Amino acid sequence: MRTVTMLQRSDRRPGASLGKTTGWIHRAALKRMGVSALGSLGYEHITEDGVVIRTTEGVSQLTPADSVVLCIGQESDNSLADTMRATGIPVHVIGGAHLAAELDAKRAIDQAVRLAISL
Incomplete structure (x- = not known):
């Protein structure tokens, strides 16, 4: 079974900038x-x-992964x-890297999660 972990620099909830009526659904x-x-x-x-990530306390720690999807x-x-x-x-280009026109965070997050699960 594949485990998917989303990492983000922001301290906001993932998808916090999505619409109020859809963010909770995602x-x-x-x-x-x-x-x-x-x-x-x-x-x-x-x-x-x-x-290898760095916490707000400045501590470095490894988040185990056999595949990494970058959304940057x-x-x-x-x-x-x-x-x-x-x-x-092997590389998969998705989200704004694939199509920056009409960049849509919901679409990019969906593509990233689907790709991560498929790997």
Whole structure:
């Protein structure tokens, strides 16, 4: 069984910027699928064992992972994906990186969760 953990720098609830009438629905769906979320953290680096994060207390800790989905920025920039492909690392480009026009956080989060579950 795959475990999905969403990490975010913000201390806000995941999807807090979504509409009031839909945000709770998406959070409930993620909870129903067993997705956990950690916030108020910094990203240090990715290792073979997962993602090393930094807590608000400045403590580094490993979040175990065999696959990592990055949802970063709001402008299409595929240079990292191109570099990874060139070295033979499998890459999936989704969300705003795939289609920055009409960027939609709900769509990007949905694509990220679906991709993470499928890996």
